[in-house]
Amino acid sequence: MTHFQRYRFTPWLLMAPQLIIVGVFFFWPALQAVEQAFYVEDAFGLSRQFAGLANFVAVLQEPDYYQALGTTVVFSLSVALGAMAIALLLAVQADRVLKGANAYKTLLIWPYAVAPAVAGVLWLFLFDPTLGLVSAALKALGVDWNHNLDGSQALLLVILASIWKQMSYNFVFFLAGLQAIPKSLLEAAAIDGAGPWRRFWTVTFPLLSPTSFFLLVMNSVYAFFETFGTIDTVTGGGPGGATTTLVYKVYQDGFIGQDLGASAAQSVLLMILVGLLTLIQFRFVERRVQY
Amino acid sequence: MATLQLSALQKRYANGFVALHGVDLAVEDGELIVIVGPSGCGKSTLLRTLAGLESITSGELTINGRRVNELEPAERDIAMVFQNYALYPHMSVFDNMAYGLKNRGVPKDDIRRRVNATAELLDLGALLDRRPRQLSGGQRQRVAMGRAIVREPQVFLFDEPLSNLDAKLRVQMRLEIRRLQKRLKVTSVYVTHDQTEAMTLADRLVVMNAGRVEQCGTPMALYERPATRFVAGFIGSPAMNFLPVTVHGERLRLPDGGELTLAAGLEAGSALTLGVRPEHLVALDEGDATPEGGAVIQATVEMIEPLGADTLAYARMEGLDELLVVRLHGEHAAGEGSVLRLWLSPERSHLFGDDDRRIEAHRATPVTGSRG
Numbered sequence: 001m002t003h004f005q006r007y008r009f010t011p012w013l014l015m016a017p018q019l020i021i022v023g024v025f026f027f028w029p030a031l032q033a034v035e036q037a038f039y040v041e042d043a044f045g046l047s048r049q050f051a052g053l054a055n056f057v058a059v060l061q062e063p064d065y066y067q068a069l070g071t072t073v074v075f076s077l078s079v080a081l082g083a084m085a086i087a088l089l090l091a092v093q094a095d096r097v098l099k100g101a102n103a104y105k106t107l108l109i110w111p112y113a114v115a116p117a118v119a120g121v122l123w124l125f126l127f128d129p130t131l132g133l134v135s136a137a138l139k140a141l142g143v144d145w146n147h148n149l150d151g152s153q154a155l156l157l158v159i160l161a162s163i164w165k166q167m168s169y170n171f172v173f174f175l176a177g178l179q180a181i182p183k184s185l186l187e188a189a190a191i192d193g194a195g196p197w198r199r200f201w202t203v204t205f206p207l208l209s210p211t212s213f214f215l216l217v218m219n220s221v222y223a224f225f226e227t228f229g230t231i232d233t234v235t236g237g238g239p240g241g242a243t244t245t246l247v248y249k250v251y252q253d254g255f256i257g258q259d260l261g262a263s264a265a266q267s268v269l270l271m272i273l274v275g276l277l278t279l280i281q282f283r284f285v286e287r288r289v290q291y
Numbered sequence: 292m293a294t295l296q297l298s299a300l301q302k303r304y305a306n307g308f309v310a311l312h313g314v315d316l317a318v319e320d321g322e323l324i325v326i327v328g329p330s331g332c333g334k335s336t337l338l339r340t341l342a343g344l345e346s347i348t349s350g351e352l353t354i355n356g357r358r359v360n361e362l363e364p365a366e367r368d369i370a371m372v373f374q375n376y377a378l379y380p381h382m383s384v385f386d387n388m389a390y391g392l393k394n395r396g397v398p399k400d401d402i403r404r405r406v407n408a409t410a411e412l413l414d415l416g417a418l419l420d421r422r423p424r425q426l427s428g429g430q431r432q433r434v435a436m437g438r439a440i441v442r443e444p445q446v447f448l449f450d451e452p453l454s455n456l457d458a459k460l461r462v463q464m465r466l467e468i469r470r471l472q473k474r475l476k477v478t479s480v481y482v483t484h485d486q487t488e489a490m491t492l493a494d495r496l497v498v499m500n501a502g503r504v505e506q507c508g509t510p511m512a513l514y515e516r517p518a519t520r521f522v523a524g525f526i527g528s529p530a531m532n533f534l535p536v537t538v539h540g541e542r543l544r545l546p547d548g549g550e551l552t553l554a555a556g557l558e559a560g561s562a563l564t565l566g567v568r569p570e571h572l573v574a575l576d577e578g579d580a581t582p583e584g585g586a587v588i589q590a591t592v593e594m595i596e597p598l599g600a601d602t603l604a605y606a607r608m609e610g611l612d613e614l615l616v617v618r619l620h621g622e623h624a625a626g627e628g629s630v631l632r633l634w635l636s637p638e639r640s641h642l643f644g645d646d647d648r649r650i651e652a653h654r655a656t657p658v659t660g661s662r663g
Contacts, residue, residue, distance in 0.1 A: 184377035187344050192391035192438075193365040202390075206381045 030271075036264035043258060055265035064241060065249070065266070072245040075159060076223035082163040083222075084215055087170030088208075092200070094171075095178045105175065112168035116229030123161035124234050147235065151242025154235045158243050161234055162227045169222075170215050177211035178204070217281055224274055246270050293355045293368075293445035293478045294320050295341070300350035302336055302502075310336040312502045313350060321476040323469075325493035327483055328525070333502040334482045335450060341480060342371050342448050354445060365394075370439035371448040374455065376431045378423040384410075384434050385419040391442045409441040412471075429460045436468070440475065447472070447479040453488060465491060486526055490514070498522045520647040523566045529603060529616045531641070532572070534565045543642075546610030551586040551637060563650065564643040569603065569618040571639035574625070575632040585636045590615050592629050597621075606631055 037055055041048040059065050094104050111119065126134045127147060135145040147154040181204060189199045205212075228247050231237060237244040237252060244252065250270065254263025295318035302311040310333045318324050326334045339345040341352065343364035352360055359367050370391075378387050385406055392402045410416045413433045423431055432452065439447055452468070453461045469492055472479055483489050489496055490510040498505045498513065498521070506518040510526075517523035523531045536543040538557045542550040543565060557563070573582075581587055590606035593614060597603075600621050605614040617633060625631060642650040 182375065182377065184373045184375055185379060187342075187364070188371070188373060188377040188438075189379075189390070190344070191342060191364045191369065191371050192442075193394035194390075195365075198394065203379060209381075 033264045033267045036260055037268045040261045045260075048261075051261065055261040056269070059262055059265050059269065064244075067241055068244050068246050068249045071155065071241075071243065072224070072247075075155065075162075075227075075243075075245055076220060078159045079162045079166065079223040079227065080216065080219035082159065083166040083219055084170050084212065086163065087167045087215075088174050088212075090167070091171050091174035091178055092204075094175055108171050109168045111164055112172075114165065116165060116226065117233045119165045120158075120161055120230040120233030123157060123164070123230075127157050147239075149239060151239055154239055154243050158227070158231050158234050161230050162223065165227075165230060166219060166222055170219065173211050173215055174208065177208045181207050213281070213286055216285065217278060220277060220281070221274065224270070246273075294318060295446060295478060295480070296351075296353045296356075297341075298351045298353075300337070300340065300352060301348045302333075302340055302345060303348040310502055311340070314499075314502075314504055316497060316504065316507065318478055318480065321478055323472050323479045323481060323492060323494045324497060325481045325483060325489045325495075326497045326499055327486055327489035328499035328505075330484060332499045334484075334499050337499070338371075338448050338450055338480060338482045341446070342369055343367050367446075368444050369446040369448055370442050370444040371450065372435045372439050372452045374451040376423075376435040376452075376455075378431060378434055378438070380423050383420050383422060384415060384426070384437075387423065387434055388438050388441045391438065395442075405441050405443075406437075409437045412440070413437045428456050429464060432456060432460075432464055433467075436471070440471070445478065447477050449479065449481040449483075451483050452481075453483070454485070461488075468492065486528060490526070496526075498525055500525075516649070517566075517641060518649050520564060520566065520643040523641055523643070523649075527568055529569050529618070531566045531568050532613075532615050533643075534567070534608075534611060536563050536565045537561070538563065545586060545588065545635075547588055547608055548610070549586045549588055551635060551640075552584075553637060553642070557650070562645060564647075566641040566643060567635060567639065569616040571636065572615070572617045573634040573636070574617065574619055575634055579632075582634055582636075585634055588633050588635060590617070590631050590633060592625050592627055592631060595625065595627055604631065606633075 038050060038052060039048040040051040040054065090108055094101065094108065097104055114122070126132050127145065129135050129146040129148060132145075138145045145153060147157045185203055185207075186199055189203045194202060224245075225247055227245070228251065231243055231245065231248050232251075235243040237248045246266065247270065250263050250266045253259050253266065257263075295316075297314050297316040299313040299315060300311055301309070301313050303309045314333075314337060316324070326337060328334045336345060340347050343359070343362060343366075347360050351358055354367060354369075379390065382390065388406045388409060389402045392405065397405075406419075407416070410419055413436060415430070415433055415437055418426060418430060418434075423434065426434065432455075435452065449468070453464050456464060465488055468481075481492060483492075493510050495508060496510050496513050497507045500521050506513055506522045513522060513526050517526060517531075520533070524533070534546055536545055536551075538544075538559050538561050539550070540559060542552050543563070544550055545565070551565070575581070575587065588608055590608040592604050592606045594605040595602060596605070602619045602621060602625070604617045604619055604625055606617055608615045615633075617631065619625060644650050
């Protein structure tokens, strides 16, 4: 027996834990969702019958679905761009700090260690119409804050909470990106007559583009999928479906509404949508990235 | 075209470290000044204060008589070539050169004309559309030069611009920089730690050590009459040999007991240092008569380094801890273990006091032989 053959099964054995986890928790449910999307199930889960594309047709004819799609677009764009813009601003400022830089950085990274649901509850308390500190302050300023009634305010609140949660992640990457830019480039630009603002937009920002692109992809995925916990604790998708994103609707229709077929069809559509979005990002945005 | 004046320029960092202890220097119009020194001597800091990248703690810096201490780098009308070139990686060669002009609002047509002219001058015409990462080291270096030249600044600052190049390219670019500087006649300050580069490029050479200017003068003046022991050891390669000597009346006693006559005026018994360059120790052949004046010392060769045109011999002299370095002519057949008779000429040796400053001893009078 050769050396290689003797170790033929060891690699598989070593990879097995990871493969089993990915298989059981990702591929199996994903395939089941795809399968489920083509069936209609009775209310008690006792029988089901093949329905072809009926689930998809029903979903696409439902006005609520388009409302959720609209909400998702507004929500995701705001979260991704907001979280990136604020993180970039903070990273640029933190990069300039000389004394106590580590303390600042640690504090800014902390929110990332908070679970989405906890972050949601935190913001819920701050903005609670009767108890919240922020809502009280807003009331003093003449703003009548009640996200339980006002759909736009509710959407704004989940956007804020989601941005806050994601900011730290972006901050870490932007800061690393900034620190990788050689100082002499900015010095050369200063000698070349570029002021701080111009230096940022003509030298720093283009050189950060690989980081920005990576974060754009990561933030889109985050906004689409990982904000579920925040939305669930803060607004539960309401009021009146104002904060129901596509992911939240999958959960609502499937687990609250018990319409597993429709829910599965929505999951499949969502997967296709995110796949397309990522493809677009790689094809069109990545071209503008300066490596 | 510009003159540059540094008066008692001091740089103290926030942590209390003093990088420059009051530097005085006047740079003439069109002159190429090379600042040379070991790492950490403050030469790069000095250049960065000239550029405005570091603030000046005290003292005054003027360009053409105008005080520029408080001006931003952009307002000083200087251009700098960085050690790592600092080319903008996301811009083409053309845009790299045009960037400074664009920032200053130069009309588009003018930019095109000036960049093209500079590219022509540096032989970069075919590379204008390339990105820096598509260029070789030498080409990047030329683009960095081009970016400085195209702005037509008052002063060029060079921060070790050749240290990232291989040896052959370095020699080539050194000549090119010299040629360009003579042609454009732009006042330039050039920082390097490489003394060959310093000697060959400089109109005047400034040797720095520990934040102070040790000596300033033409390369040959520094070579022939180093003002301090530090300069003597730093300029010239291989470095000067230093022998501890003591004054005995009219004579200096060498470590091996031999004596060298130098005229009076030196305090008896004082310990001094005698410096002699490897190329100024003359090896005497068997039959050679001892020349008039000076001293003859004997040293046993421990190691030989043939360099082609020359051979370096590292020889052990009695009473001296370090090996004596001697530059022999190429064909010299001194083998390891052979004994060299070396003639030490008073005209070609340098005397330094215990404060390491040069002592101008009047050396005329003859000889006492060595024990040999």
